[in-house]
Amino acid sequence: SQQGEEDPQALSIQEGENATMNCSYKTSINNLQWYRQNSGRGLVHLILIRSNEREKHSGRLRVTLDTSKKSSSLLITASRAADTASYFCATLRGDSNYQLIWGAGTKLIIKP
Amino acid sequence: DTAVSQTPKYLVTQMGNDKSIKCEQNLGHDTMYWYKQDSKKFLKIMFSYNNKELIINETVPNRFSPKSPDKAHLNLHINSLELGDSAVYFCASSQDGILGGEKLFFGSGTQLSVL
Numbered sequence: 173s174q175q176g177e178e179d180p181q182a183l184s185i186q187e188g189e190n191a192t193m194n195c196s197y198k199t200s201i202n203n204l205q206w207y208r209q210n211s212g213r214g215l216v217h218l219i220l221i222r223s224n225e226r227e228k229h230s231g232r233l234r235v236t237l238d239t240s241k242k243s244s245s246l247l248i249t250a251s252r253a254a255d256t257a258s259y260f261c262a263t264l265r266g267d268s269n270y271q272l273i274w275g276a277g278t279k280l281i282i283k284p
Numbered sequence: 285d286t287a288v289s290q291t292p293k294y295l296v297t298q299m300g301n302d303k304s305i306k307c308e309q310n311l312g313h314d315t316m317y318w319y320k321q322d323s324k325k326f327l328k329i330m331f332s333y334n335n336k337e338l339i340i341n342e343t344v345p346n347r348f349s350p351k352s353p354d355k356a357h358l359n360l361h362i363n364s365l366e367l368g369d370s371a372v373y374f375c376a377s378s379q380d381g382i383l384g385g386e387k388l389f390f391g392s393g394t395q396l397s398v399l
Contacts, residue, residue, distance in 0.1 A: 205387060214288070214374055214390030215327075258325060271340065272388070274327040 177275050178261055184281040191248040193278040195261030196241075202264040204237055206246050209258045209277070218246075218259075251282045287311050290375045290391035297365055298399055305360045305394045307375030315339075316358040317388070318350060319374040327374070333358050365398045372396070 179194045195204070203222045207215040221228045221237045221244065228235045234247040248255055258277040265271060290307040297303055309316060317340075318330040331350040332340035338350070347363040358375060375391040 207388075212393075214376075214392045215388070216390070217387040220387055260327070262327075271329060277325050 178259070178278040180278060181276070182279045182281070184283060185251060187251055187253055187282050187284050189251055191251050191255070191280055191282075193246045193259050193280070195244045195246070195263075195275055197244075197261075197263045197273070198242065199263075199265055201239070204235075204244050205262045205264070205272070206233075206235060206244075207260045207262065209260065211257070215260065248280075251280075253282050253284050256280060256282045288375055288377055288389050288391040290373075290394055292394060293392065294395050294397075296397045296399065299365055299367060301365050302361070302363045303365060303396075304362070305373055305375075305396075307358050307360070307391055309356055309375075309377040309389070311377055311379075311389060312356075313377040313379050313389070314355060315378045315380070316352065316355070317376040317378075318358065318360050319376060319390075321372040321374060321393070323371070331358075331360075362396075365396075367398050370396055370398045 177196050185191055201223050203220055205220045206218045208218055209215045219228055219230050219233055219235050221235050223239055232249045237244045258279045260274055260277045262272045262274045288309045315334045317332045319327050320330055321327050329342055330344050333352045335355050336352045349361045352358045372393045372395050374393050376388040378386040378388050380386050
């Protein structure tokens, strides 16, 4: 069953602006991961944040995790046309069912 | 060199046929996976193998049979293809398996169209 739900489903912004995507989940987690999928390609891992972490950075990416609200956000600063892609969150459940559960993704379009 | 490679990239076939998708990883990872991505972009795990042994087998029809000849290869054979099998199938691998919570490396996908 789908646990992660990304919000919004689609986002269109101007190049140079910041893009924020959210992910909500239902059960306790071990970690939460963000992936990018360019059109017609496989998914590429961006960042992993563990349940005891609140914020992580990687280049222009900033991920936050709020376990009390069961939500995470991915911020892409100074967006570029090359950031156009679908972004997925995946949660590793914290119970005995060690499976990655995926959301349906946010489609991000960066307008030049 | 491509880390996770799967072939073919496109597969168009008639209902009732049998087809295979091959996957190879050169990362030295212990665990490999097959995922199905439907038209709404939902990703659903189908199978997971760790060192050639099946560790996750989700509820998929028996027509789908994975085979892992060694830990670098995980092939997917599909019998009696149905229209509903049309989707993109992704192979992936990870270092220590999902139990370690490691990140996944994905292949570029096989778009299967059943006519």
